[in-house]
Amino acid sequence: MAAPASLRRVGEACFELDVGYRPGMRVPVRVFGSEKLVGEMDDQVFVQASNVATLPGIVEASFAMPDAHWGYGFPIGGVAAMDVETGVISPGGIGFDINCGMRLVRTSLQHAEVAPRLRELVDALAERVPAGVGARGFLRLDETEFAEVMRDGAQWAVRRGFGTPDDLARTESEGRFPDADPDAVSPAAIERGLAQVGTLGSGNHYLEIQIAHPEGIADPALARTFGIDQPDQVMVMFHCGSRGFGHQVATDFLHLFLRLMPTRFGLPVIDRELACAPFASDEGRRYYAAMCCAANMSFANRQVILHRIREVFADVFGRDAGELGIRSIYDVAHNTAKRERHRVGGVERELLVHRKGATRAFPPGHPELPPEYRETGQPVIIGGSMETGSWLLAGVASGAASFWSTAHGSGRTMSRTRARKLVRGRALQDQLAERGILVRAASMAGLAEEAGFAYKDVDEVAAATELAGLSRRVAHLVPIGNVKG
Amino acid sequence: MTAHFEFVEGATSDLAFVAHAPTLDDLFAAASEALLAASVENPDAVASSEQQTLALEEPDLELLLLRFLNELVFLRDARGLLLRARHVRVSAGSPAHLEASLEGEPLDPGRHVLAADVKAATAHGLRVEREGEGFRASVTLDV
Numbered sequence: 001m002a003a004p005a006s007l008r009r010v011g012e013a014c015f016e017l018d019v020g021y022r023p024g025m026r027v028p029v030r031v032f033g034s035e036k037l038v039g040e041m042d043d044q045v046f047v048q049a050s051n052v053a054t055l056p057g058i059v060e061a062s063f064a065m066p067d068a069h070w071g072y073g074f075p076i077g078g079v080a081a082m083d084v085e086t087g088v089i090s091p092g093g094i095g096f097d098i099n100c101g102m103r104l105v106r107t108s109l110q111h112a113e114v115a116p117r118l119r120e121l122v123d124a125l126a127e128r129v130p131a132g133v134g135a136r137g138f139l140r141l142d143e144t145e146f147a148e149v150m151r152d153g154a155q156w157a158v159r160r161g162f163g164t165p166d167d168l169a170r171t172e173s174e175g176r177f178p179d180a181d182p183d184a185v186s187p188a189a190i191e192r193g194l195a196q197v198g199t200l201g202s203g204n205h206y207l208e209i210q211i212a213h214p215e216g217i218a219d220p221a222l223a224r225t226f227g228i229d230q231p232d233q234v235m236v237m238f239h240c241g242s243r244g245f246g247h248q249v250a251t252d253f254l255h256l257f258l259r260l261m262p263t264r265f266g267l268p269v270i271d272r273e274l275a276c277a278p279f280a281s282d283e284g285r286r287y288y289a290a291m292c293c294a295a296n297m298s299f300a301n302r303q304v305i306l307h308r309i310r311e312v313f314a315d316v317f318g319r320d321a322g323e324l325g326i327r328s329i330y331d332v333a334h335n336t337a338k339r340e341r342h343r344v345g346g347v348e349r350e351l352l353v354h355r356k357g358a359t360r361a362f363p364p365g366h367p368e369l370p371p372e373y374r375e376t377g378q379p380v381i382i383g384g385s386m387e388t389g390s391w392l393l394a395g396v397a398s399g400a401a402s403f404w405s406t407a408h409g410s411g412r413t414m415s416r417t418r419a420r421k422l423v424r425g426r427a428l429q430d431q432l433a434e435r436g437i438l439v440r441a442a443s444m445a446g447l448a449e450e451a452g453f454a455y456k457d458v459d460e461v462a463a464a465t466e467l468a469g470l471s472r473r474v475a476h477l478v479p480i481g482n483v484k485g
Numbered sequence: 486m487t488a489h490f491e492f493v494e495g496a497t498s499d500l501a502f503v504a505h506a507p508t509l510d511d512l513f514a515a516a517s518e519a520l521l522a523a524s525v526e527n528p529d530a531v532a533s534s535e536q537q538t539l540a541l542e543e544p545d546l547e548l549l550l551l552r553f554l555n556e557l558v559f560l561r562d563a564r565g566l567l568l569r570a571r572h573v574r575v576s577a578g579s580p581a582h583l584e585a586s587l588e589g590e591p592l593d594p595g596r597h598v599l600a601a602d603v604k605a606a607t608a609h610g611l612r613v614e615r616e617g618e619g620f621r622a623s624v625t626l627d628v
Contacts, residue, residue, distance in 0.1 A: 072609050072627070096605055096627060133524070133602040134565060134592055192563040202602035203628060244562040247604045247627075251555050254608065259544055272608035416628065417494050445600060485602075 057087020073273035076357035095335030100241030108325025132442025137198030153296030193245025216476030384458030398469030
């Protein structure tokens with residue numbers, strides 16, 4: 001657990017490893033974070049980020065966000081932009097849970113109105129949004145309709161009546177990556193995904209009822225514009241992705257790339273989890289098209305879950321979801337690769353930006369933002385542990401330094417195995433209940449793995465992104481109810 | 486040496502195991518037992534009402550083990566089947582081959598105590614190596 005001696009400070013919250021740090025590096029490693037967070041990062045962050053720096057076509061630097069920690073191939077919290085002509089695409093640079101992401105939803109309810117119904121609300125959410133091992137959604141899709149999910153993402157969901165056009169405007173890329181091609185996806189992946197739309201999943205995925213207390217508002221004007229406009233306002237946040245479907249897509253292509261790297265691609269295998277293909281190759285393009293399908297399935301998944309949340313609130317409070325002021329603030333991915341245009345050395349270029357456990361954070365004025373957020377910058381959602389709360393932030397102009405990327409969560413500090421040894425799920429559930437946080441978990445062992453002490457301090461991470469100029473804090477959100485996968 | 490496995494402390498967000506066996510055939514079977522034990526807390530309660538066969542080819546033994554475990558992950562997640570390998574025949578070489586007969590039953594939350602939701606076997610730290618007179622495999626599961 002120590003940063004390399006050659007890591008040097010190049011900014012208030014920015015550190016760098018030169019290209020000479022390891023043989024083969026094409027660009028430096030740039031790590032964002034406070035001295036404390038960077039000092040506490042596990043050493044694999046630096047090893048993995050420097051491995052990423054050797055990949056063909058990487059531009060500017062191999063970045064690590066303030067919440068970076070060990071991952072498969074890339075560190076989680078890793079960002080790498082590749083030239084689209086000479087660069088590679090890597091499943092390990094995207095994450096196996098493709099388009100794992102966050103959605104934050106506002107309500108017009110206040111804490112006092114929800115407190116007496118909290119148990120009923122959490123139980124209903126746990127029932128209507130299936131979570132845990134083998135969870136199956138209420139939708140039974142056939143392959144024809146699943147192809148629409150893969151092509152159209154959240155736009156399919158809204159067409160089916162699960163949401164509104166306003167939800168799409170408040171979703172990254174309007175809930176649809178346009179380069180999706182269902183023909184690039186294996187029959188196995190499709191079979192795995194058919195019953196998974198509308199499910200939360202397991203591991204660190206959750207659905208939370210949160211409160212925006214007045215003392216947690218860091219930027220009142222931005223908070224109001226985003227929809228936080230009452231004291232002790234009730235919010236709903238959830239974290240999930242493309243379930244087994246995305247995993248199968250990533251696994252299929254990892255196996256394919258590992259077979260082709262030493263032969264057809266002539267690429268060295270530094271770490272098998274860093275398997276990759278030239279983006280311009282047929283296989284690279286096919287993975288990108290399949291990855292976009294998984295990203296779209298994930299957008300559809302979160303859109304369907306939002307629909308279920310609206311139904312549950314309407315049932316529990318006996319009022320229409322519109323009357324309850326339920327509106328999506330934003331839905332943002334943190335495991336993707338996207339073709340984007342960025343200025344590098346004064347020249348605009350098309351790049352393939354890998355963000356793995358990193359959130360896109362467009363600044364005020366960015367042309368791809370919806371009118372609602374053109375002046376504020378893009379909402380950014382950083383999920384913390386169920387004990388420490390989460391943050392709503394916004395993109396800022398100085399975020400150009402990381403290709404408009406910021407942190408995504410608080411990052412683990414210990415293994416799941418160790419967390420389970422330190423606390424039992426039932427005891428943790430009781431402790432949380434004493435602190436006013438009602439938890440429904442699909443698995444008690446899984447709950448123990450997600451204990452707050454297994455994660456970094458989310459407040460420190462959010463503050464570090466601000467210090468590093470990647471995003472700015474808007475509001476701290478505190479959990480009162482949690483459905484855990 | 487009899488075939489066996491143990492879970493070991495892995496990296497931060499995963500579950501890792503090491504399997505040991507006198508032969509490669511038994512090693513792959515032991516790895517399938519480890520995967521089953523990661524998925525349910527009472528693997529002994531998994532009956533043998535379903536049978537399937539599997540034939541795979543990969544460039545080397547390690548990728549073959551990875552593919553084998555990922556096929557089992559797929560069968561559990563897509564088809565709800567809890568399976569273990571009853572017989573495995575592994576041919577080392579380049580490429581390496583495997584033929585396996587699998588047995589198990591559909592997942593039943595009433596009888597099977599679900600443990601980790603294994604999403605994939607990973608290539609991280611993946612090793613198949615000689616150990617004394619037998620073999621040893623190290624595998625990390627993404628959960």
